[in-house]
Amino acid sequence: MENQTVPxxxxxIAESLRQRGLRVTAARHAILKWLSSHPHASADQVHQGVVEQLGTLSKQAVYDVLSASVEAELVRQIKPSGHPARFERRRGDNHHHLVCTHCGRVEDTDCKHGHAPCLTPNDAQGFVIHEAEILFWGVCSRCRANTETRPDKA
Known part of the structure; x- marks a missing residue:
């Protein structure tokens, strides 16, 4: 089941920017609004989506807004190994991610155990653990369906 989001x-959006001490600019507003309905987007995808709305915006401006938004805890960044960093607005809950090894699709999955952190290390070595970041790797339903219907499959 794909994650359904509501913009x-x-x-x-303006209030969340102000609460974090950030000015409400057209670029910040457009990027946060676009991300609210397009979770797990790469910076390039954000740039492409926002340029369609604003008409013009440099990639550097997108990177700057994303960086400031991550630092202000308005956006969560995930970094699946071998894939570009992805950004999402869903924060503050205990969810993890499913990553397709074929197409790179990323989907949310709620933690089975509820409260963060849902995992604890054998030896925390004096750390107080706040969060466990988990990526589940596999093949998504679309890629499986494409493989099953291809006439050249082995």
Whole structure:
């Protein structure tokens, strides 16, 4: 099942920026709004999506807004090995990610155990653990279906 998202309201986005001490600019607003309905997007995907709305915006501006948004805890960045960093607005809960090894698709999955952190190390070595970041790797349903219907499959 794919994650269904509802875009945040313009007022909620502006308020979240102000609460974090950031000015409400057209670029920040557009990027956060776009991400609210396009989770797990790469910086290039964000740039392409926002340029369609604003008309013009440099890639560097997108990287700067994403970086500031991650630092301000408005956006979560995930870095699946071998794939570009992905960004999402879903924060503050205990969810993990499923990553397709064929197409790179990323989907949310809620933690089975509820409260963060859902895993603890054998020896925390004095650390107080706040979060466990988990990536599940596999083949998504679309890639499996494409493989099963290809006439040249082995």
């Amino acid at each position: 945040e309201s313009d007022i909620a």
